[in-house]
Amino acid sequence: MEDFLRACQAAVLDNEAKALAAKMGVPHVGLLQRANPDNEAHHLTIEHLFGVLLHTGDMRPLAALADAFGFSLVARATPQPQALTASLINVGKEVADLTIAVHSALEDNHVSSFEKAQIKVEIDHVRQSLDVMAASVKAA
Incomplete structure (x- = not known):
């Protein structure tokens, strides 16, 4: 769980937290507090996590979560459309x-x-x- 929470925080901190918060429609300070695993008063919701993944493309939290359950996260190759x-x-x-x-x-x-x-x-x-x-x- 610790690796997952740290990966969430790293995804926020490493991807311009202020701009990320604006894209997600949440206050900058609130996002930083929620992403901080040492702050017991605030936690990221699943909606916040989805926003972080969506707006950053940083899959470290998802990879850490998969790893915690014994899985590996592997990106799928998207097939190119044809006529x-x-x-x-x-x-x-x-x-x-x-x-x-x-x-x-x-x-x-x-x-x-x-x-x-x-x-x-x-x-x-x-x-x-x-x-x-x-x-x-x-x-x-």
């Missing part, structure tokens, strides 16, 4: 590749570990192409 027709064609191609991999694996009525690995690769390709499709729809 809808291009992304649809790519999804179709990846689904076809997956279908071929499954049919090939089933030809001898035994799915080897290599074939399983190949099918998993093709499933990942389908997921990635669907992520691009979702980004393309969102951008359209």
Whole structure:
């Protein structure tokens, strides 16, 4: 908990607390008091934490919280949108590749570990192409 609270304070102090407070719509001194883990009279609310994360992009508090529970925080790569027709064609191609991999694996009525690995690769390709499709729809 201490690491999380210190990370919250560092995120406020290292990101121009006065400008951050203005963006969040809270008094500068109030934000500093709330972010100070040694001040027992004031605490950051979840709304304040969300504002700090949103306006600074500083994910140290979130990373410290994840770490406290045994998780790692890893940023997702955002897929680049394409024209809808291009992304649809790519999804179709990846689904076809997956279908071929499954049919090939089933030809001898035994799915080897290599074939399983190949099918998993093709499933990942389908997921990635669907992520691009979702980004393309969102951008359209």
